[in-house]
Amino acid sequence: MSNWFKRNGIHFAIGAIFFVICFLYLTPAFQGKVLGQADVIGARSTTTEIEAYKAKDTTILWTNQIFGGMPAFQLWAPYKANITTHVIHALNTVFPNPIDTLLLFLFGTYFLFIVLKVNPWLSAAGAVAFTFSSYNIILLVAGHSNQAFAIAYFAPLLGSILLALRGKPILGGALTALFLSLEIRANHVQMTYYLMLAILILAGIELYHAIKAKTLNNYLKSLAYLGGGLVIALMVNASILWSTYDYGKDTIRGQSNLTQHTTEPSTGLAKDYAYQWSQGVTECFTFLVPNAYGGGSGTEHLDQNSATAKVFTQMGQPEDRAVGIANQIASGSSQIGLQGLGTYWGNKPGTSGPFYFGAVICFLFVFGLLIVKSRLKWWILATVILTMLLSFGGNWPVVSDLFFNYFPLYNKFRVVESILSVAGLCFPILAFLALKEIIEAPDSKEIFKKLKLSFYIVGGLLLVLIVVPELLLSFRSTEQANSVTNLTQALQNDSRTAQAVSSAIVQDRISLEKADAIRSLIFVVVAFGLLFAFAKKKINATILSVGFLVLVLADMWQVDKRYLKSEDFADKQESVTPQPREVDQFIQRDADPDFKVFDATAPLLYDTHNPFFHKSFGGYSAARLKRYQEIIDNQFTKSVNHDVLDMMNVKYIITADPKTQNVTMQANATACGHAWFIQKVKYAKNADEEMQAISSFNPKEEAIIDQKYKSLINEKDALLDTNATIKLVNYSPDHMTYQSSSSGSQIAVFSEVYYDKGWKMYIDGQEAPYFRADYILRAAQIPLGNHKVEFIFHPASYYTGETISMVGSILLVLSLGFAGYIENKKKTTPPAKAAKA
Incomplete structure (x- = not known):
């Protein structure tokens, strides 16, 4: 055992360094504070x-808190049979978010570099480079926890696949099963999809070399173990994947129900919506110079020496007021239409910050393109080119449109720039493979020539960005x-000042870019000096490796602190829940368990306030139902349809x-x-007629029903009974009980959202059919007499999926145990002695 500790002492030391880095970078989190993340607050409002x-x-899989009601699969579900749920919970209990995420990044990426046979100190530097890539840190600040988790598993998953392809198929297959299970459990399909594109490129390159080297059998054997790992990971996450697949068809990413008067595409997302956050082609200079495009929206502070502030001081404004006005303009305020005058000047609606991969990493990446001999270089280069082209989205749609129109699932995703998170891992991999190459061949004159060429390329580019x-x-x-134009109006038609501000903000953008270009050049x-000293044998490999660890950490730390500062943390209670307004407090006194609130002062699709206190007609979710979106688009864009509010049981309306x-x-x-109970039925031929009919109708007296449900209605038995009653007697979001009483068969409409993949109706304990009415609601024909009517949400996708997840979890544990046994056996079995001649 003592020998084992000695052999692995350096790994323990680096692990300790990782903990110190985490503590220093996230000190407030260790003190019990949390990030006051806007998206986290929004997400918590949906799960009230x-x-x-x-x-x-009590576990519920349906909530009526937002958008009239929707499945909880993409908001929160327990997934208790999935073993990775408990792994993540344990990690989060010991290391609260975002500490757990940062540690996952560091240790997972370190594992990948060790698999690549990079020395431990350089592996640590590589782990720091990817972990502190600015986009990963920005995700933590924004509260995109699932997305950050998914990206954190990129490195260990790739490391596991490479293990399998490099002669350890059993261990690699088992670890692939583990990390792919965790990747899928992060429940960010978009990030997983992007990683799979990179893995497909890797598999293709490996296949080519296997055929060329005549090692196809070994490749196919590795592929078989990886396939086994894939099957296990899919089984472990069966309930998540099945529920997501089932629900996805009915969300805004699914097929459109309307054919007329709709802005929705026939399937998937609208292209303009999907491409809204596209990376500018020249915006990729931020990989090397973080403020090449002016930083984030509102993240850069202009001081009294800025050109914009001087415009106002020269007008006689006090210095502090001039600085305040300058920063208000430079933030790109959308309230008065000043987006185009912010320090950030790209085409995105706004951004929290750039994709910065690191000046040191970019320099080493170029060096790696010139000297790395490993076939991984071609995989990295192909992946980087593809991800960059796809990130351009609407700014250069040639490649993006091919994927959007023809690749399965691609049109379900938005914020296409996020694919650069894959490139963010590829850059440091090639960078540190380059350092590995120079350490292993320090006397190569050819390497030194290419080192100088790399310096001339990157240094020359930076000089251009500094000088011209x-x-x-x-x-x-x-x-x-x-x-x-908008600023001219705000300044009471003072066009001269508006033009002066426009010219000044351009100068401030240039100043921000130049300052960062100088910083990157340093x-x-x-970095070049360290490599030059090593080539001249002034320092050894250990000093070189530790030097790059310190240099990379210093480079990334400085930039990341622009976006994640200590003041971004707050006491837990202060950051979670907004304060109720007087109207909220009044509405909360209503003891009715199930009614909705419409707030005309809040954006319907981005309402993160009301769901904290009421069941809201609006809400905040990118996985809302397509039919609900279509109602909002058609009945609430130009004006508010009061009939729809009535049928949705909107009991209170908030205005200003x-x-x-x-x-x-x-x-x-x-x-x-x-x-x-309604008095008459009006049939519609299709969704378009339904939508048109609910534009103006009396929901209390009539129901608009698609004619495909006509067979479920017996109009001959339906007798008008003005004394008939039906009322809610017991409320749970996924189990609602009503009591009906009538002297004849009646058609009832329920103010609950229709969703046929899990909801079942029972009359006196016997399952009975129900159907959709008024485009979005549930309805059913209730027989005469007194009856107990129940709606119960019991989706097979979840409950049957949980059974499959349990089997998959058992197989995952067994595969890891077997792989560990095999590896231990290899180490303890002495090599066979050579036969005597």
Whole structure:
């Protein structure tokens, strides 16, 4: 055992260094504070009802808290049969977010570099480079926890696959099963999809070399073990994948129901929506110079020496006020249409910060392209080129459109720039393979020539960006002219000042770029100096490796602190829940368990306030139902359809006084209630007719029903009974009980969202058919007499999937145990003695 500790002492030392880095970078988190992440607050608003039932030790898979009601699969579900759920929970219990995520990045990437046979100190430097790639840190600040988790598993998953392809198929296959299970459990399909594209390229290159080297049998054997790992990972996550697949067909990423008067595509997302956050072609200079495009929206602070501030000081404004005005303009405020005058001048609607891979890493990446002999270089180069082309989206759609139109699932994803997270891993891999190459062949004159060539290329580019940056960058936003017009109006038609501000903000953008270009050049010079000293035998390999660890950490740390600062942390209670307004407190006094609130002062699709306190007509979720989206698009874009509010049982409407902006509330006296019997049915031929019919109708008296449900309605038995009643007697989001009483068969409409993949209706304990009415609601024909009517949500995708997950989890544990046994046996079995001649 003592020998084992000695052999692995350096790994323990590096592990300790990782913990120290985490502690220093996330000190407030270790003190119990949390990031006040806007998206985390938004996500928690959607799970208000779910959390209330979790507190009662009750699992619910449906919530009525947002968008009238929706499955909880993409918000929160327990997935208890999935072993990785418990692994993640244990990790999060010991190391709260974002500490756990940062540690996963560091240790997972370190594992990958060790598999690549890079020495431990360089492996640690590589782990720091990928972990602190600016996009990963920005995700933590924004609260995109699932996305960050998914990216954190990129490196160990790739390491496991490479293990299998490099002679350890059993161990590699078992670890692939583990890390792919964790990757899928992170539940960010988009990131997993992007990684799979890179893995397919790797598999193709490996196949080519296997055929060329006549080692196809070994390749196919490795592929078989990896395939086994894939099957196990899919089984472990069966409930997640099945539920997501089932639900996905009915979300905004699924097929459109309408053929007329719709902005929705026939299937997938609208291209403009999917491409909204596309990387600018020349914006890729931020890989090397973080502020090449002005940094993030509102992240860069202009001081009294900035050109924009001087415009106002020269007008006689006090210095502090001039700086304040300058920063208000430079933040790119959308409230008065000044997006084009922000320090960030790219085409995105806004950005929290750039993709910065590191000046040192970019220099070494170019060096790696010239000297690395491993076939991994060609995989990395192909992956980087593809991910860059796809990240351009609408800015250079030639390749993106091919994928969007023809590749399965690709049109389900938005924020296409996020594919650069894959490139963010490829850059440091090639960078440190280059360092590995120079350490293993320090006397090669050819390597030294290529080192100088790399320095001339990267250093020369940086000199251009310092001396004449306008040769490569325009520093002008496409919205600049419109913003100048808006600023002119805001300045009471003072066009001269507006033009002066426009010119000044361009100068400030150039200043920001130049300052960072100088900074990057300094780091590149130091990196070159380290390599030059090693080549001249002034320092050894250990000093070189530790030197690069320190240099990379210093480079990335400085930039990342622009986006994740200590002041971004807050006490836990302060960061989680907004304060209720007076109208919220009044509505909360209503003891009715199931009604909805419509807030005309909040954006329907981005309402993160009301769901904390009420069941909201709006909400915040990128996985909302397509039919609900279509109702919002058609009935609430130009004006508010009060009939739809009534049928959705919107009991309270919140408005604001147009003059004073004081928020007020009024009760909706015409709300239809939880359920009601209608007097007549109007059939529609298709979804278009349904949508048109609900534009103006009396939901209390009539129901608009698709004619495909006509066979479920017996109109001959339906007798009008004005004294008939149906009322909600017991409420749970996934189990609702009603009591009906009538002297004849009646058609009932329920103010609950229709979703046929899991909801079942029972009358007196016997399953009975139900159908859709009024485009989005549930309806059913209830027989005469007194009856107990129940709606129960019990989706097979989840419950049957959990059984498969349990089997997969057992297989995962067995495969890891078997792989460990085989590896241990190899180490303890002495090599066979050579036969005597």
